[in-house]
Amino acid sequence: MKDLDLQRKSLPNEPGVYLFADKKGSIIYIGKAINLKKRVNQYFLKTSFTDPYYEEKIKELVKLIHSIEYIVTENEKEALILENIQIKKHLPRFNVIMRDSKTYPWVAFFYSEDFPRIRVLRNPEKYSKDNIFLGPYTDKKEIIRILRDLRKIFPYCSCKKPIKKKKRACLYYQLKLCPGPCFTTITKEEYRENIKKIELFLKGETDELKNQLSEKMYLASKNQDFESAAFWRDKLEDIDHATDRQHVLMNHEANKDIVGFYSTEKYMAMVIIHIRESRILNKSSFTFDLREKLIQKKEIMNSILEQYYQNFKSQLPDIIVIPDINDRFRILSDFLKDIKQDIQIRTLHNENETSLQRIANKNAKVMVEQQIQMEEIKMNDKEFREKILEETKEVLDLPKFPRIIEGFDISNIDGKDATGSMV
DSSP: OOOHHHHTTTTOOSEEEEEETTSSEEEEEEESSSSSHHHHHHHOOOOOOHHHHHHHHHHHHHHHOOOOEEOSSEEEEEEEEEHHHHHHOOTTTOOOOOOOGGOOEEEEETTSSSSSOOOESGGGGGSTTTSSSEOSSSHHHHHHHHHHHHHHHSSSOOOOOOOOSSOOHHHHHHSSSSSTTTOOOHHHHHHHHHHHHHHHHTOOOHHHHHHHHHHHHHHHHTTTHHHHHHHHHHHHHHHHHHHHHEEEEESSSEEEEEEEEEEEEEEEEEEEEEEETTTTEEEEEEEEETTTOOOOHHHHHHHHHHHHHHHHHHGGSSSEEEOOTTTTHHHHHHHHHSSTTTTTTEEEOOOHHHHHHHHHHHHHHHHHHHHHHHHHHHHHHHHHHHHHHHHHHHHHSSSSSOOEEEEEEOTTSOEEEEEEEEE
């Protein structure tokens, strides 16, 4: 009996994560299971699947498996978390993988400092836990633009190093984009109050922020400090202007995410519309090349959302609206309820959600069509074709570029044998 057969037949009947490795020891696929033995043996024993594309990838994967590693967990929920950690660690070629969350930008509030700076950065785990990090964000340009607008309303320091007293002010102070804690006599309390307002805005709590500013304006007016009242009035108008430009307003919507997706055999795209305080705050979008990925179409959305909400769990909504519910969402739901007890994962409930999901699906479709179009443009590009031919020449050790490529016994879509050639 082969070593591989011994490994798979001796696997435990326990929940956990399994890792398939090739001859070089590289991890090529990672999965989770309620029962490791039963799940892993399905790859080797099951010969036919309803999805022919998935069946083809299974057979390709099994040919490459040289050894099996596994980690036993207490339950499915632990397996879900561990699977995500291992996928991010090994980046296996057959898994559908989101970019590692460390590559996404976060907005950092350095509350560990006397005068907290605000910066956009990555790898928040490298910094003190006394600080606050909002994110991660999928669109760095968008969050930088929002911060730029906010800085005109609530000036803040963005220096790379902690603030120290200086003899003269920088350009940001002269442009009124920084209150100059390194140069002026602004107190720690005044400066932190400003920073807190920016934090509220980025958390989507604009109503709370506007209430605070309205109260300050009212008190200043009551005390006949009309200059201060005008100052806070202008801040309120700036906030209204910023939110009107950035968000679409709806009536009495809960904080929810609307999930849409679109897939072909080659590509899949997912778009999540984020609604906070009755406004479309932002959207997150992802595209994936599925040609080398081992996953059935009906499982794609589950797999991506499991990865996504483990990365973005710091900003969970009250409701996640998805196109379809299946048993696999139970694991994700149980995991998220540990973080936010009253969170719901459900399908569409009203016309507004239907409209938003239609928009999300349309965006996803456009993204897939763009990927296909870019691929076609590349294939028609002379330089790209020459590059491919150069690589083929090197791999096959040919004396010159191949002009004709022929294939024998190539199975077509109908499963019949065919002979093809390409010039």
